[in-house]
Amino acid sequence: MTNPPSTKEIRLYVDGELTPEESSRLENLIENDEALCQRxxxxxxxxxxxxxVITRQADTAPEELANxxxxxxxxxxxxxxxxIAPQPLARWLKGPSRxxxxxxxxxxxxxxxxxxxxxxxxxxxxxxxxxDTDVIMDSAxxxxxxxxxxxxxxxxxxxxxxxxxxxxxxxxxxxxxxxxSVPMIDLSEIGYEFAGxxxxxxxxxxxxxxxxxxxxxxDYGMPQMVSLFMVADSGQFRFNGSFGDRPGEWADCDxxxxxxxxxxxxxxGRITYFLCCCDEEDMERIxxxxxxxxxxx
Amino acid sequence: MERQLFEQLxxxxxxxxxxxxxxxxxxxxxxxxxxxxTFLKALRVSERFEEQGGGIxxxxxxxxxxxxxxxxxKAKRQGVISEDLVQTVDDQPxxxxxxxxxxxxxxxWEHVDERLKEAIEGLKPEYRSVLLLWGVExxxxxxxxxxxxxxxxxxxxxxxxxxxxxxxxxAELAEEKGLTGS
Numbered sequence: 001m002t003n004p005p006s007t008k009e010i011r012l013y014v015d016g017e018l019t020p021e022e023s024s025r026l027e028n029l030i031e032n033d034e035a036l037c038q039r040x041x042x043x044x045x046x047x048x049x050x051x052x053v054i055t056r057q058a059d060t061a062p063e064e065l066a067n068x069x070x071x072x073x074x075x076x077x078x079x080x081x082x083x084i085a086p087q088p089l090a091r092w093l094k095g096p097s098r099x100x101x102x103x104x105x106x107x108x109x110x111x112x113x114x115x116x117x118x119x120x121x122x123x124x125x126x127x128x129x130x131x132d133t134d135v136i137m138d139s140a141x142x143x144x145x146x147x148x149x150x151x152x153x154x155x156x157x158x159x160x161x162x163x164x165x166x167x168x169x170x171x172x173x174x175x176x177x178x179x180x181s182v183p184m185i186d187l188s189e190i191g192y193e194f195a196g197x198x199x200x201x202x203x204x205x206x207x208x209x210x211x212x213x214x215x216x217x218x219d220y221g222m223p224q225m226v227s228l229f230m231v232a233d234s235g236q237f238r239f240n241g242s243f244g245d246r247p248g249e250w251a252d253c254d255x256x257x258x259x260x261x262x263x264x265x266x267x268x269g270r271i272t273y274f275l276c277c278c279d280e281e282d283m284e285r286i287x288x289x290x291x292x293x294x295x296x297x
Numbered sequence: 298m299e300r301q302l303f304e305q306l307x308x309x310x311x312x313x314x315x316x317x318x319x320x321x322x323x324x325x326x327x328x329x330x331x332x333x334x335t336f337l338k339a340l341r342v343s344e345r346f347e348e349q350g351g352g353i354x355x356x357x358x359x360x361x362x363x364x365x366x367x368x369x370x371k372a373k374r375q376g377v378i379s380e381d382l383v384q385t386v387d388d389q390p391x392x393x394x395x396x397x398x399x400x401x402x403x404x405x406w407e408h409v410d411e412r413l414k415e416a417i418e419g420l421k422p423e424y425r426s427v428l429l430l431w432g433v434e435x436x437x438x439x440x441x442x443x444x445x446x447x448x449x450x451x452x453x454x455x456x457x458x459x460x461x462x463x464x465x466x467x468a469e470l471a472e473e474k475g476l477t478g479s
Contacts, residue, residue, distance in 0.1 A: 007457075007461075008453075008457055011456070011457060012453075015438070015456075016437075017437070017438055042404070045406055046460065046463070046464070047432055049406065049409055049410060049413055050428055050432045050460075050463065051432035051433050052410065053410050053413045053417060054417065054428060054429050054432060054433050055316070055433055056410075056414075057316075057319060057320075057414070057417075058315060058320075058325075059316070061311045061315035061329075062325065062329060065311065065329050065332065066311055069307075069308065069332070069336050070304065070308075072333055072336070073304055073336065073340055076340060077300065148446065148447060148448055152442075152448055152449070222449050222453065223448070223450060225450070261451070278447075278448045278451045278454065279451070279454040280454060280455070281458060
């Protein structure tokens with residue numbers, strides 16, 4: 001603990017997130033420091049007022065909402081019961097003598113489909129690329145989840161981040177991605193040290209790697225990490241202007257359907273980079289530092 | 298979990314879930330809609346619910362969070378997202394800003410709430426929701442991280458940053474009231 005305690009430490013204390021020993025040390029300081037006592041008191045009052053304000057904004061749900069929900073839940077029940085109950089049509093469909101009819105019908109449909117496609121269908125080359133956003137979103141969701149997993153679980157991290165020597169790690173990445181040498185990213189100027197790197201399984205990419213950096217002085221006593229995912233770019237993302245398709249331009253992509261995590265994406269044409277960061281305040285600076293070192297064309 | 302038991306336990310949490318939906322959407326109708334979808338989704342997967350302490354409420358929060366961000370993602374893909382949902386707060390407090398430059402002991406809290414309300418409404422949804430889980434629900438950082446599906450360090454930095462932004466707003470109020478300087 002710093003002396004005098006930092007605002008972050010005071011807030012951890014007010015939130016009950018310090019260890020008993022740390023709390024005790026801070027309480028000793030508070031006893032002898034009027035200004036510190038006022039700061040702690042201020043943070044407590046701030047917390048109480050925030051709570052009051054939020055509670056007053058919407059203390060209770062609208063009265064009719066409970067009934068609407070009950071009605072919807074009942075509707076689901078009826079749907080389920082309806083689908084389970086044997087119906088005449090269902091019994092007919094399950095009848096043993098219908099199999100041949102289905103087989104004939106299916107064959108006719110396939111033939112008809114093939115004929116219609118032959119007449120009206122487009123040559124395959126004329127069909128535009130599938131929307132790229134789904135591929136990017138799926139990858140973003142995956143990397144956000146991988147970052148989360150590796151930060152929260154040290155065992156998973158150690159299992160994945162096989163190379164902790166930067167020179168060996170970057171040699172591995174260059175070989176693994178089958179590309180020219182990947183520059184070693186150094187984030188020490190913004191307070192992050194290299195933690196390790198290893199292979200990764202980003203969807204839609206045959207080869208990808210995960211590089212992690214650790215904040216040297218975490219303010220919170222918890223790991224504050226950065227994940228940089230490098231994905232061999234074989235055109236699978238089909239950048240079309242929605243995301244940072246200009247070399248070196250970082251863009252926000254959705255962190256996935258189950259997370260509000262921010263994920264940045266950029267490409268240099270050979271490798272596509274996904275960036276996740278625990279401390280989102282640092283994200284822009286990290287992205288800039290990486291851009292500078294990669295020297296995007 | 299049996300259907301009737303699910304309904305009983307889930308509806309007991311309705312006010313809390315609605316409060317969170319309001320923090321995320323800021324519109325009563327959207328919040329009601331979000332809560333209804335949350336309860337339906339919860340019912341469909343209620344067989345998988347396992348009590349892990351804290352009852353059904355954290356689990357419903359998590360589903361609500363997922364439903365909300367699924368909607369945001371869908372809206373982004375369709376290009377119809379509201380500016381409210383993607384706004385960013387540009388003022389970046391320093392890594393560890395000093396304590397407010399006004400006399401803390403003489404700060405008049407009577408006049409704070411209206412300004413705080415405006416300031417909270419100006420925050421991004423993930424900041425508002427983390428403030429609710431922390432301030433109103435009294436959850437620990439680890440529990441909030443579990444609900445929001447992010448590392449605990451992210452919750453810490455979000456909470457710290459959200460408070461710092463709010464204090465910036467209070468600093469303006471203090472200046473107006475002539476409380477700057479100590």
